[in-house]
Amino acid sequence: MSNSDQSKIKKIEEKARIIRKNAICLAFKAGSRGAHIGPGLSIIDILTTLYLVVLNYDVKKPDWPDRDRFILSKGHGVLGLYPVLAEVGLLPFDILKNFYHGETILCGHPVLNVEFGIEASTGSLGHGLSIGVGIALSAKIDKKDFHTYILIGDGECNEGTIWEACMAAKKYKLDNLTAIMDHNGLQADGFTKEVMDMYPMSDKWKSFGWQVEEVNGHDIKNLLEVFNKKNKTNAAPTIIIANTVKGKGVSFCENNKMYHHSRSFNRELTICALKELGFKERDIW
Amino acid sequence: MAKYTTEVIKKLSELGFRDTFGREILEIGEMYPNTVVLAADLSDATRVTKFSEKFPNNFIQVGIAEQNMMSIASGLSLCGKMCFCATFAPFATLRCCEQVRNDISYQNRNVKIIAIDSGLATGYLGVSHYGLEDIAIMRSIPNLSVISPSDCLSLAKLLWKIVKYKGPVYVRLSGGKNIPIIYHEDYEFKIGESVTLSEGKDVSIFATGLMVSEALQASSILKKSSIEVRVIDVHTIKPIDIKTIKKASEETKLIVTVEEHNLIGGLGSAVAEVIAEQGTNSKLLRIGLPDKFIHKYNSHKALLEKYCLTSISIANKVIKNL
Numbered sequence: 001m002s003n004s005d006q007s008k009i010k011k012i013e014e015k016a017r018i019i020r021k022n023a024i025c026l027a028f029k030a031g032s033r034g035a036h037i038g039p040g041l042s043i044i045d046i047l048t049t050l051y052l053v054v055l056n057y058d059v060k061k062p063d064w065p066d067r068d069r070f071i072l073s074k075g076h077g078v079l080g081l082y083p084v085l086a087e088v089g090l091l092p093f094d095i096l097k098n099f100y101h102g103e104t105i106l107c108g109h110p111v112l113n114v115e116f117g118i119e120a121s122t123g124s125l126g127h128g129l130s131i132g133v134g135i136a137l138s139a140k141i142d143k144k145d146f147h148t149y150i151l152i153g154d155g156e157c158n159e160g161t162i163w164e165a166c167m168a169a170k171k172y173k174l175d176n177l178t179a180i181m182d183h184n185g186l187q188a189d190g191f192t193k194e195v196m197d198m199y200p201m202s203d204k205w206k207s208f209g210w211q212v213e214e215v216n217g218h219d220i221k222n223l224l225e226v227f228n229k230k231n232k233t234n235a236a237p238t239i240i241i242a243n244t245v246k247g248k249g250v251s252f253c254e255n256n257k258m259y260h261h262s263r264s265f266n267r268e269l270t271i272c273a274l275k276e277l278g279f280k281e282r283d284i285w
Numbered sequence: 286m287a288k289y290t291t292e293v294i295k296k297l298s299e300l301g302f303r304d305t306f307g308r309e310i311l312e313i314g315e316m317y318p319n320t321v322v323l324a325a326d327l328s329d330a331t332r333v334t335k336f337s338e339k340f341p342n343n344f345i346q347v348g349i350a351e352q353n354m355m356s357i358a359s360g361l362s363l364c365g366k367m368c369f370c371a372t373f374a375p376f377a378t379l380r381c382c383e384q385v386r387n388d389i390s391y392q393n394r395n396v397k398i399i400a401i402d403s404g405l406a407t408g409y410l411g412v413s414h415y416g417l418e419d420i421a422i423m424r425s426i427p428n429l430s431v432i433s434p435s436d437c438l439s440l441a442k443l444l445w446k447i448v449k450y451k452g453p454v455y456v457r458l459s460g461g462k463n464i465p466i467i468y469h470e471d472y473e474f475k476i477g478e479s480v481t482l483s484e485g486k487d488v489s490i491f492a493t494g495l496m497v498s499e500a501l502q503a504s505s506i507l508k509k510s511s512i513e514v515r516v517i518d519v520h521t522i523k524p525i526d527i528k529t530i531k532k533a534s535e536e537t538k539l540i541v542t543v544e545e546h547n548l549i550g551g552l553g554s555a556v557a558e559v560i561a562e563q564g565t566n567s568k569l570l571r572i573g574l575p576d577k578f579i580h581k582y583n584s585h586k587a588l589l590e591k592y593c594l595t596s597i598s599i600a601n602k603v604i605k606n607l
Contacts, residue, residue, distance in 0.1 A: 065364075112363075112392045120363065121392050124383055130353045131388060134360020141321070141342055142364070164353035172345075 001221070008053065009220045015087060016048040016220075020249045021279050022083035022096070027262070028270040028284060030100040034263040036108065038247040038256070040079025042184045042217070043072075043151060046242055047084045049223045050149060059089045063114050068146050069135050071120045073128020074153035074182060075109035076261075081118075082106060090117030097285060126159025128152065129179060133165050136177040136237075151180045155187030158196045163208070170209035173235040179210075181239060182217065184246035188260050205239045217242030250276055289438055289470055297437035298466050302458040303401055305437040307332025309444045310369060314340045317448055321366045323347060325354045331371035331401055351376045355384035355396070362394040367448065370396060374403035374416025374457065382422060385453075390428040395451045399458065403433075404494065404545030405574075405592075406460030408585040416457070417574055421550020423455040424523045430476060431523040433457040435497035436467040439520060442474035450476065457494065459545070461585060465498035467518065479526040485513035488603055489533035489540050493519045493552045496543040502596030507603060514603070525555045534565040539607055541570045543599055545589070548573040570606045572599060 020041060027035045050070060057067040072081050082099065085091035095116070098104040105111065109123030119135075122128045132150035139146055156162060169177055181201075189195050198204065202212045211234060215226045226240055246260070247253030250273040271281050289297075297305045314320045314336055322333045322340075326349045337344035345361075347354045351372055358368035370377065377400040378385070389396045403416030423431045432447070432454060434440040440458065447454045467482070482497070483504055492500035497518045504514035515537060517529060534540055540560060542553035553571030560569055574592055582588075589595055593602065 120359070121387060124387055127356050127384065127388055130356030130384075131360040131363070133353075134357035134362075135364055136360075137345060137357065138321075138361045138364035138366055141366070161350075161352050161356070164347070164350040165356070168347050168350070168353055168357065 009224070012048055012052050012220045015052060016045050017277055019044050019048055019083045019087055021274060021277050021283060022086065023079040024250065024270055024273045024277070025285050026079050026082065026099050027265040028267070031265060032263045033100050034261055035079060035100070035265065036076040036261050037079060037253055037265065038184070038186070038259045039074060039077045039153065039182070041248045041250060041253060042244040042246045043077050043080040043182050044084070044248070045218045045220060046151065046180060046182070046223060047080055049220055049227065051084050051088045053224065054227045055149070056146065062090060062117055066144060066146050069119045069132070069148045071122065071128045071132055071150050072110055073122055073132070073150050074125065074156050075122030075128070077151070077182070078106075078108060078110055081110060085117045125153065125156040126161035129162055129165035130168070132177055132179070133168050133172070133174065136169070136174040137172055139176050140172065140174070146176070148177050149180060150177070151182060153187070154181055154183045154185065154192050154198070154201070155195065157181070157198055166205070166208045166210065169237040174237045175235050177237040179237065179239040181241045182244050183241050184244045186246045186255065186257050186260065188257070190257060202241060209236055211236050211238040213238060213240045215240055215242050217244035218248055289441065291470065294438050294466060294469065297441065298464045299462060300437070301462040301464055302437060302440055302460065303330070303332045305440050306371070306399055306444070306458070307335060309441050310336050311339060313444065313448055314343065317367055319366050320369065321345060321361050322369045322371070323354045323358055325349055325351045325372050325376070327372050331399065333371060352381040352384050355381045356388045358396045359384075359388035359392060359394045362396055366395070368396045369399055371399035371401065373407070373414055374400035374419045375414060378416070378419040378422050385423070385429070386426050389453045390426045393428050393452055396453050397447055398453070398455045400456065401458050402460035403457045404459055405588040406585050408588060409582050411582055412578055415579070417547045418550070419457060420522055420544070420546050420552065421554070424550065424555065428453055429523070430454045430521065431457065432476070432521050433493045434520050435492075435494060435518050437464050438466070438468045438472060439474060442472060443476070443520065446474050446476055459495045464495070467497055467501070474520070477521045477524045477526060479520065479529045480518040481529065482516045482518055483514065485515035485537065487513045487537060487539070488607065489515040489517060489537040490543060490599070491517045491519050491530070491533075491540065491552065491556050492543040493522060494545055496545060496594060499594065499596045499599055500543055503599035503603065506596060506600040510604065512603065512607065519552055522552055522555055525559060527559050530556055530559040531563050531565070534560045534563060534567040538567060539570060539603065540567050541572065541599070541603060543572045543594065545594060546573050547576055549576050568606065570602060572602060
């Protein structure tokens with residue numbers, strides 16, 4: 001690994017740390033109104049890597065027709081999305097700070113707003129991958145080179161529409177579509193394997209004709225390798241199964257379904273969480 | 286735009302709604318290169334096979350997966366495509382209601398949903414294939430226009446209007462062939478503006494879809510009893526034509542609505558909402574399907590007769606209520 005690669009990784013890791021801090025501030029802001037903390041923290045390393053180095057977009061021209069698209073199909077993960085969009089300059093910080101605060105355009109699930117980098121409204125699970133298929137199909141029709149990335153949850157794969165989209169993407173040879181699965185093993189009611197056993201997960205996607213990659217979703221080096229591997233030759237869509245930890249970065253949230261959606265993120269917990277991330281009380285906003 | 290001569294109108298009426306759509310979509314594809322047609326294993330039934338042959342790159346076959354079809358259309362439209370999703374009325378509304386709401390209407394996408402064989406048109410196929418709740422459901426979704434043409438020319442004309450409107454539309458069609466002709470060459474379709482087909486001072490009948498023809502015939506029957514009927518074609522159920530309903534409720538004693546739909550939530554409800562808010566004292570008679578599942582099946586025609594959705598039944602009900 002070259003020095004420039006190492007410094008790139010370090011930069012992403014540092015940004016991810018700041019973004020996690022901001023995600024915690026959003027949880028604090030939501031307070032007793034509740035926020036999906038675990039599902040947001042688990043995707044931050046993936047999203048930071050995507051927005052910092054993988055996606056091709058222009059902050060000054062967010063509606064550039066040839067931009068790569070990213071859709072958060074597991075829409076309840078906004079704590080992981082909004083701070084990333086703010087960090088790269090797509091979403092103004094003063095709007096971010098309005099999250100769950102008075103009248104706001106930022107709710108608990110993304111709402112289509114290309115100006116701020118939100119490519120589709122999601123929230124009800126099992127829709128985003130199909131929307132992504134539509135976008136990727138449009139790129140094929142228009143012979144455009146942009147790539148579409150859809151982040152889905154592992155629990156989200158309980159929805160039948162995921163598999164409808166999965167079949168359509170294979171049929172239309174959408175090698176310009178990449179699904180990323182936040183494979184954290186937990187969903188609202190408990191362990192994904194117990195709520196609805198979908199294993200072997202990789203084999204399912206392989207049997208549907210997808211190219212499957214597995215990655216440690218918190219290892220930036222590993223993520224970069226997989227994203228760079230984008231295979232354009234086999235005319236099939238790709239899924240990156242990213243093994244993640246729900247609540248990653250805050251010990252008491254990790255693998256704790258209590259923090260899938262929590263209404264108890266008070267100042268005390270926020271200080272604890274920030275401390276673990278190397279921040280201080282004064283960093284709360 | 287295609288020229289609709291008397292011969293063409295006659296031909297379209299003979300062929301019915303499905304073939305009229307199939308014919309027009311071919312020309313729309315020609316005129317608007319961003320047109321994409323999606324099918325959920327019903328491309329023959331919805332008459333888009335010719336489109337798929339002529340524009341193979343702009344035709345998406347998703348298989349038996351209506352929910353996926355609607356969301357894919359949303360994605361395509363996010364990149365500037367104008368999408369047409371065609372399937373049977375219950376599959377286009379009940380099966381994928383959430384996709385129509387969240388992915389198409391909420392995001393205000395340029396997607397046109399073409400629902401074939403609504404109402405009781407599928408006759409012997411049974412309740413699973415009837416479209417009797419579709420107006421109620423689609424009417425309650427913001428951004429979505431709900432249109433139900435009364436004849437084939439009206440369908441052709443409305444298609445050329447909705448392609449100029451960059452938003453979601455639900456087009457409710459009936460089935461069968463030999464559709465009665467209501468309109469002629471000079472007809473101009475305007476979204477949201479109902480058409481007063483006959484003037485009358487005693488009764489106003491608001492009808493939609495195939496019921497417009499029945500209402501017109503009912504008015505001829507009633508004329509023999511010296512009852513003058515105003516017949517209004519409510520081709521656009523949403524946005525509803527408030528002005529015309531208000532005028533009728535001020536000028537005629539009895540307001541009648543006729544629809545091939547459950548009495549809950551359809552045209553009758555839409556008209557009732559307007560009248561109630563206007564505060565006029567006109568009496569309202571709603572004619573439609575009772576809020577009960579059908580358990581005895583028959584042909585479309587026979588079912589319409591059984592459920593009093595014919596000109597004679599309408600005329601009799603009007604006389605009883607005057």
